[in-house]
Amino acid sequence: xTQVTPTFIPQDAGKxxxxxxxxxxxxxxxxxxxxxxxxxxxxLWTLSLSFKTxxxxxDKSFFPSEWTFQNYKDIFTTNEFIRALINSIGIAIxxxxxxxxxxTMAAYAIARLDFPGKQLLVGVSLLIAMFPQVSLVSxxxxxxxQLGLFDTWPGLILPYITFALxxxxxxxxxxxxxxxWELEKAAKMDGATPAQAFRRVIxxxxxxxxxxxxxxxxxxxxNDFLFAISLTSTEASRTVPAALxxxxxxxxxxxxxxxxxAAAVVITIPIIIFVLFFQRRxxxxxxxxxxxx
Amino acid sequence: xxxxxxxxxxxxPPPKKGKPALSEGKKAERRLGLLLCAPAAVVxxxxxxxxxxxxxxxSLQRYDLRFPDQREFVGFSNYVAVLSDGYWWTxxxxxxxxxxxxxxxxxxxxxxxxxxxxxxxxGRGLVRTVSLIPYGIVxxxxxxxWFYAWNADTGYLADLxxxxxxxxxxxxxxAIIILAxxxxxxxFMALLLMAGLALVPDDLLKAASxxxxxxxxxxxxxxxxxxxxxxxxALLFRTLDAFRIFDNIFVxxxxxxxxxxxxxxxxxxxxxxxxxGIGSTMSVxxxxxxxxxxxxxxxxxxxxxxxNDPGGKR
Numbered sequence: 001x002t003q004v005t006p007t008f009i010p011q012d013a014g015k016x017x018x019x020x021x022x023x024x025x026x027x028x029x030x031x032x033x034x035x036x037x038x039x040x041x042x043x044l045w046t047l048s049l050s051f052k053t054x055x056x057x058x059d060k061s062f063f064p065s066e067w068t069f070q071n072y073k074d075i076f077t078t079n080e081f082i083r084a085l086i087n088s089i090g091i092a093i094x095x096x097x098x099x100x101x102x103x104t105m106a107a108y109a110i111a112r113l114d115f116p117g118k119q120l121l122v123g124v125s126l127l128i129a130m131f132p133q134v135s136l137v138s139x140x141x142x143x144x145x146q147l148g149l150f151d152t153w154p155g156l157i158l159p160y161i162t163f164a165l166x167x168x169x170x171x172x173x174x175x176x177x178x179x180x181w182e183l184e185k186a187a188k189m190d191g192a193t194p195a196q197a198f199r200r201v202i203x204x205x206x207x208x209x210x211x212x213x214x215x216x217x218x219x220x221x222x223n224d225f226l227f228a229i230s231l232t233s234t235e236a237s238r239t240v241p242a243a244l245x246x247x248x249x250x251x252x253x254x255x256x257x258x259x260x261x262a263a264a265v266v267i268t269i270p271i272i273i274f275v276l277f278f279q280r281r282x283x284x285x286x287x288x289x290x291x292x293x
Numbered sequence: 294x295x296x297x298x299x300x301x302x303x304x305x306p307p308p309k310k311g312k313p314a315l316s317e318g319k320k321a322e323r324r325l326g327l328l329l330c331a332p333a334a335v336v337x338x339x340x341x342x343x344x345x346x347x348x349x350x351x352s353l354q355r356y357d358l359r360f361p362d363q364r365e366f367v368g369f370s371n372y373v374a375v376l377s378d379g380y381w382w383t384x385x386x387x388x389x390x391x392x393x394x395x396x397x398x399x400x401x402x403x404x405x406x407x408x409x410x411x412x413x414x415x416g417r418g419l420v421r422t423v424s425l426i427p428y429g430i431v432x433x434x435x436x437x438x439w440f441y442a443w444n445a446d447t448g449y450l451a452d453l454x455x456x457x458x459x460x461x462x463x464x465x466x467x468a469i470i471i472l473a474x475x476x477x478x479x480x481f482m483a484l485l486l487m488a489g490l491a492l493v494p495d496d497l498l499k500a501a502s503x504x505x506x507x508x509x510x511x512x513x514x515x516x517x518x519x520x521x522x523x524x525x526x527a528l529l530f531r532t533l534d535a536f537r538i539f540d541n542i543f544v545x546x547x548x549x550x551x552x553x554x555x556x557x558x559x560x561x562x563x564x565x566x567x568x569x570g571i572g573s574t575m576s577v578x579x580x581x582x583x584x585x586x587x588x589x590x591x592x593x594x595x596x597x598x599x600x601n602d603p604g605g606k607r
Contacts, residue, residue, distance in 0.1 A: 121334055
């Protein structure tokens with residue numbers, strides 16, 4: 001049936017087929033619209049709240065009747081939010097870089113080398129991926145207080161690296177297994193030095209995987225709330241997700257709805273950028289690790 | 294006879310010929326492998342292994358930061374205190390309820406979303422892109438969106454069911470918490486399931502279709518068996534993840550009206566109550582609960598457990 005080439009289909013059949021095709025496309029379009037609405041409505045709602053005036057916050061309407069940038073002005077004139085944003089960005093970037101570097105080393109070893117304890121390492125990282133983070137909050141709270149790490153950047157970076165590492169190792173080793181390593185040998189045969197072979201052949205092949213992993217790890221660190229709220233106590237290291245719940249209104253009698261929403265929109269921007277530009281990579285990264293484990 | 298004669302012959306060459314030559318390269322490979330893994334392993338163990346042991350130690354002490362002088366070793370009495378406490382069991386029940394209901398809904402919705410992302414004829418990129426938004430968005434941000442949506446003062450959804458204030462009612466609060474959880478994590482579930490869907494051979498589906506299998510039969514008889522490992526992985530990850538629910542509850546209800554999860558209880562005892570002994574006891578109990586869940590899943594997995602053949606796939 002499917003073998004019949006289109007040219008041999010009589011006019012009517014062709015029309016019927018295209019009509020059927022159109023109907024199917026229409027059905028899928030409806031499905032797509034539902035999915036898009038599902039994903040976007042909560043985001044649009046926050047966006048809407050962030051542009052509402054203080055008086056309109058309680059009008060319960062989905063769209064602002066009057067648009068204002070006041071909420072954004074407010075958060076960017078307070079030290080509270082700017083400090084938290086700097087903490088969020090700094091902590092997430094440092095943790096991501098370290099986790100990706102350590103993860104790359106370990107994943108390379110897992111994907112290419114044979115050594116004792118490999119299974120153990122894979123098992124341990126799987127365990128940590130499933131580890132209930134809250135179980136660490138009590139001991140880390142006490143340990144960090146004693147070590148002077150409580151309420152500092154390293155105090156958050158360390159647990160972030162730890163919980164990001166399994167993710168990094170899994171994703172990267174899945175990517176590394178796909179790399180045609182023979183090319184390295186081939187390059188060397190053609191007279192390239194090991195450094196050249198690495199720089200010209202392997203690095204470009206490995207870069208997309210490393211980059212994807214970095215995005216996933218960054219999202220993880222950017223997202224964390226439990227450690228951020230338990231292991232910090234001042235704006236010295238409080239990240240935005242934790243700081244949001246400490247926001248106060250412009251005046252004592254005003255709910256901080258608008259400013260919280262504006263801050264929420266600001267920290268959603270990087271996520272939207274990642275998703276828009278690297279959708280394919282993120283999907284590949286999340287699924288490769290899961291299936292090949 | 295022939296066996297005894299053959300055995301040494303087949304076994305002998307590798308040690309004789311291979312071993313001296315191999316050992317140098319092999320040794321170097323082993324050393325490099327261990328060296329490359331060491332930093333990651335050290336960090337992971339230092340930040341999880343040691344604290345968990347320390348947490349067990351703390352859980353055996355009376356240790357309240359408001360009364361540090363009264364710190365003393367009390368054996369298992371913290372465990373007795375927690376396990377005979379109604380609040381703990383309420384929180385445990387709430388956590389279990391949220392976990393089971395949200396994971397079941399996520400599995401169904403996630404499967405539908407996965408099928409849509411896998412098979413849609415129009416806008417596949419668009420669907421995948423927007424699906425990633427709930428996955429990527431900061432949980433607290435999404436939670437605030439739901440909070441303001443259902444909040445009696447601000448919400449466009451608040452009057453939906455005629456109730457005065459959904460977030461002050463226990464059942465409504467739990468439903469909203471589950472909604473927030475499902476919204477956020479269904480796409481992740483769908484992506485894991487989609488990876489499983491990609492493994493279903495198209496030929497097999499076509500053949501089944503030729504043989505007159507209905508769409509439902511194709512789904513249950515052809516797709517599900519092939520996808521079973523992916524489904525189990527997705528279920529395991531999501532169950533354990535749902536069990537540690539914290540962010541959504543913290544923002545939506547702060548645990549009011551008995552909507553607290555075990556993570557919330559631990560946080561409240563530790564950070565608000567500054568009771569390290571009780572907090573650590575809860576930490577250990579949650580750890581044990583998660584270990585039991587993981588164990589049950591691994592038993593269910595059998596051979597398809599992740600990590601079972603990590604080295605084999607090159």
